[in-house]
Amino acid sequence: MIAAWFSKAATPLIIAGLMLLAAALIGWACLATFDRLVSEARASTKAERDAHWTAEIAKSEAETQKLIAERLKETIAAQEAARAHVASVEAQLAQLETDNAALPNTDACGLGRDRVRLLAR
Template sequence: MLTTLLAKTGLGKTAIAALAGAALLALATLGAWGVMHAIGAMVSEAAATARAERDAHWRAEIAASNVAVQAARAEQALRVAQAEAVAGEQTAKLQTELTELEKANAALAGGDRCGVGRDRVRLLNGAR
C-alpha cells in the first residue's frame, strides 16, 4: 500500500516521513494546547473558589464586628441614660436645697439689710 501511494504521488520516502512527522507534531501541539487550556480552566476555577471563600470569611468577620459595635453602642446608651438619671436626681436635690436655703434666708430678721450677718453666715455654713 505504501508503495502504491509513493508511486501515485511521486513523493519519496523522506517526504512522506516528513509529512507524517509534521502531522504528529501538529497532533502533539494540539494535545498540548488542550492540556494547557484544561490547566488554565482549573486554575481559574480554583482562584474563583478561593476568592469566594475569602469573601465569605471577611463578610462573617464584618458581621461579627458590626454586632460587637451595636452591643457597645447599646451599652453606652444605657450608661448615658443612667448618668442622666443620676444628674437629674442631683439637680433636683440641689434645687430643693437652694429653695430651702432661700426660704430660710427670707425668714431671717432684717432681710432687707445689706451685708452678711451672723445668722446668714450660719445659714450658709449649714449650722442653722
C-alpha cells in the same frame, strides 16, 4: 518512478507531521484546561476569602455597635443620676431660701440664732 518514490518517502513524513500536529493540539488543549481550572480555583479562593473577611468585618462592627449601645446606656444612666442630684440640691436650696424668707427680719446686727440654725442644716 520518481512520483512513486516521492509518495513512498513523503507518506511517513506526512504521517509524522500529522501526529506531531495532533500531539501539539492535545498539549495545547491540556494547557488551556489546566489554565481554566487554575483560574476557577483562584476565583473560588478569592470569593471564599472575601466572604470570610466580610463576615469578620460584620462581626466586628456588630461588637462595636453593641459596645457603643452599652456605653450610651451607661452615659444616659449617669446623666439621669446627675440630673436627679442637681434637682435634689436645687430643691434643698429653694427650701433653704423659703425658710430664710420666713424668718423674721429684725434689726439685729449679724446673724440671729434662727438663721444660724438654718445655715447649720
